[in-house]
Structures are given as C-alpha cells and as structure tokens.
Amino acid sequence: MKHTGFAIAHLGMLLWALLIAASFSAAAQVSQAIDPVLLTGLRLLFCALVFLPLLLFKGDATMTRNGLLGHAVLGLLLAVYFGSLFEALRYTSAVNTGTMFTLVPLLTLFFEAVLMPDSSLKQRVVPMLMAAAGAVLLVLKGTGPGELPSLYAVSVYGAGCLAMALYSPLSQRLKAGSLKGRGPVGMTFWNMLFGALFLLAFCGFSGGWRSASLLTLNDFGWLIYLALFATLATFWLLHRAIGVITPSSVISYIYLSTLFITLFHWLWLRQSPLPLEIIGAVLVGIGMLALLMSSRRAMPATVRG
Template identity: 90%
Template sequence: MKHTGFAAAHAGMLLWALLIAASFSAAAQVSQAIDPVLLTGLRLLFCALVFLPLLLIKGDTAMTRRGLFDHAVLGLLLAVYFGSLFEALRHTSAVNTGTMFTLVPLLTLLFEAALMPDSSLKQRVLPMLIAAAGAVMLVLKGAGPGELPSFYAVSVYGLGCLAMALYSPLSQRLKTSSLKGRGPVGMSFWNMLFGALFLLVFCGVSGGWRSASLLTLNDFYWLIYLALFATLATFWLLHRAIGVIAPSSVISYIYLSTLFITLFHWFWWRQSPLPLEIVGAVLVGIGTLALLMSSRRTVHLALPHN
C-alpha cells in the first residue's frame, strides 16, 4: 500500500463527506408524495446502469457463483439499511435516526475486530468516541422534549445500522477471498444492482410502485442529480477507500458530513451558531483529526523498511 494511495483515499473520502452533506438539501427537492423506498431503488438501479459500460470496458464482468452470492449479500445489507431508515422515519423524527446513525462507526469497529483482527484497532476507539459525541451534539440541537423514539423505531433502524456497519468490513473481507481483484467499479455495480432489485421487489409487494405515477419532470432531474452525485460518486469513492483505509475510519467520515451540514447552516443560510453546535463542531474536528493521525501511524507501521 503506497502512501500516495492512502492520501488519495482520504482526499476522496473528504469529497464523499461533502457530497453526502449536499445530498440532504437535494433530496428535499423531490416530492414527498413519492415512496422513498421506490426512489432509492431507482437511484441504485440508475447508478448500476451507468457503471455497466465502465464495467464492460474494464473487462471486469467475470463472475463466479460464489462471487454473485456475496454481492447479493452486500446488496441485501444496503437494502436492509435504506428500508429500515424509511420505515423508522414513519414512527420517529430525522433527529432521532441521525443520532442513532452516530453509532454506526463504532459498530463498524466491532465488526472489523471480528472479521479482520488488528492490534491498531484500539487506537481508533477514543478518537471515534470524541467525534461521535460531537456529532450527537450537532444532531440533537433541534431535538425537543417528547421526541424520544418508539421501541419499534429503535429496533427497526437498529437493525439497519447493524447492516450498514457490517457493509464496509465485510466488503474488505470478501475482497481478499471470493471477490479478490474486484475494483471499485465492479463492487459498486454489483452491490447497487442487487440492492436496487431487493428494494424494487419490496415496492412491488408493498404497493409503493404506484407512487411512480406522481413523478414530475423536476423530480426526475433531482433524481438524476442524486443518482450521479449522492449515490454513484459516493459508492465509488467508498469502495476506492475500502482496503486502503480501515473500514471503521472510512465510515467515520460521516461525522464530517454532519459537520459540513452545520457549516452550511452557518455560512450559506446565515444561521447563528448555538453554543452546543460550536462544542460539537470542535469535537468532530478533533476526533476526525485524531483518526486520521492514527491511520497514518498504522500505514507507516505496515510499510516495509529498507
């Protein structure tokens, strides 16, 4: 693993965090009358189709039965996460789901320890806790009394968070066996294709497909934007970083997305920062910087000496 690859992976994940942060405003432009599971399934399917020509050009289409099964498992994890998120949002607020999502990097660290034991894991625990605490402060700024989530919402979205936490370390583990040699394009194409199929089948059973008739031209434009920048680009950047950066460090960039959203409110929408936000932003910055430094130490230790 070259240092230039390591630096490029982190730069890519910084862009990933910015794209994720910007996607929330873009998603709000799409009609709320359309089934969100259907929209996500269409986004994933569109992205997979965009990746298909690149896959054919690279000649990365060879697939074993075991490889196909493993991609289906990874696609199912994506479908479970998105499905659980939208189901939970029917019973609780976005603030509560956002708070729960801060647990995903910590859960990823646990799965990483189980699937890929590494003595450097303990170095990332404290920085991750600091960043998580800061993210919680940023997310909870809009919470008020009586907004506690129901047990059902916590259970459903908790299952989705476990699926998302397992996604990165399992991807890296499979890339050393049945998916060995599979590049970011191949990983993104097959995982998104299976994720889209699972979500669209669910829409067919639940009846969510009927809301497709409500799609307007404006919705279609925003759907294309979200597919290209909030899904296609972020999936490629994620799989580009997996294997270069530890999975728990990769997913921890979601904390920076939370910070970027707050910064957008401060500087773009001219909202005055609250004391809790300022403390949270500082903690996210400190925790993320410490994670980056621990990742650099791990890479230097892994490099052969002359």
C-alpha cells in the first residue's frame, strides 16, 4: 500500500467525522412532523440520483445477478439500521442510542475477524475499547439515573447496530468476490439505491409517505444539504477508505465525531468542560491515535478510486 493512499484515506475519514458531527445540527432544522424514515429514504434516493451521471461516466453501471444481490444485501443493512434507529427513538432518548452506537466499532471488529481473519486484529482491541470508553463518557454527560432504555428499544436498535457493524466488513468481503472491481462510486450508488427502495417501501406500508405533504421549501433545502454532505459525501469517503484502512478502524472514526461535537460545545457555545468530558476526550484521542498506528502496521490492499 502506498503511504500517500494511507494518508489520503485517513484525511478523508477525518473529514467524514466532521461531516457526521455537523449533520446532527442540520437534521434538527428539518420539521419533526415529517416521518424520519421517509426523510432518510428520500436522502438516500437523492444521493443515488446525483451519483448516477458519474456512475455512467465511470462505466460502473453494468451489473451481474450476484452483484445485484450483493448490493441488495448491503442496502438492506442500511435500511435496517436507519429503520431501527427511528423506531428506537420513539421509546428512548438520543443519548441512549448514542451510547449503544459506541458498540458498533467493536462489533465491526468481531465481524471483521469472522469474514476477514487477520493477525493484527488483536492489536486494535485495546485502543478501540479505550476510544469507546471515552465516547461513552462524552455521550453520557448530563443523563439521569432514570433514563435507562426499554428492553424493546435495546432489542430493536441492537439489531440495527449489528446491521451497521456488518456493513463495512461485508462490503470488503463482497468486493473480493461478486463485487470485485467495484469502485467507491459504484458501491455508494447501488447500496444507497437499494437502501432507499427498502425504506420507501416500508413507508408505503406504514403510511409514513403521507407526511411528505408537510415538506416546506426550508425542509427541502436542509434535505438537499443532508443528502449531499451528511449522506453522499460520507458514504463515498467511507467506501474510499474501506480496503485502505481496516473496516473496524474506519468505523471507529465515529468516536471522533463525538469528540468534535463536544469541542463545538466547548469552543463555540462556550460551555465549561466537565471533568468526565475531559477524561473522555483524552481517552478518545489516545485510542484513535493507537488505532491509526495499528491500521498503518496492518497495511491492507488499496482500493480503486
């Protein structure tokens, strides 16, 4: 692997973490009266359509039956994750789902060990645990003892976290088989298209499509922003990094998003750092630095840009 490719992949994931952190504030600008599953389906569909001309230009539009099935499975994983998140948020708080999401990189490491066995996996366990512990301290600030999630919310979102954890390792595994030669553009387009179709089909059965009439011009503007920067750009960066960096290290950048949100509260909103937040920020920083070093030693094969 070229060192330039390694550096570009990590810089891309650093941008990914910033875009993810900024997306939470942008998402809050959209009317809460609109079905969130419908919004996510529209976001994914819009992203796929934006990528379509580039897909045709790069010649990634050809598809085998096995390739179509592979993209459908990956798209279904995306739909399961987003669907479970919005269902869980009906019964628990965003803090609880955020805390549960810190398990995703660890679960990704497990699936990576099953689908892509590698001797360097053990080197990433301790750094990932350290970063996860730091992220939990950052997410849990200000929560009360009575805010434990319901068993139903844990079960539903737990299934979604498993789907998201499986997404990156399975993408890499399929790119060695039925999706061999598929670049980041093709992976992003087809996975988003199938994810959008599954989510919109769900809205058709649930009746969530009716809330589309409540979309205002302001909502549509924020929807385009979220589609371009919080969805399309982040998924392209994700697929650009998978294969250059190990899948578990890639998804661990979500911990940096948590850190960036906390830094925004400190520096922009002038909130005083809490002792637990400082400890959490240090743990995330040390854990991510150690993960970066371990992913450099692993030196997996470079993906095609």
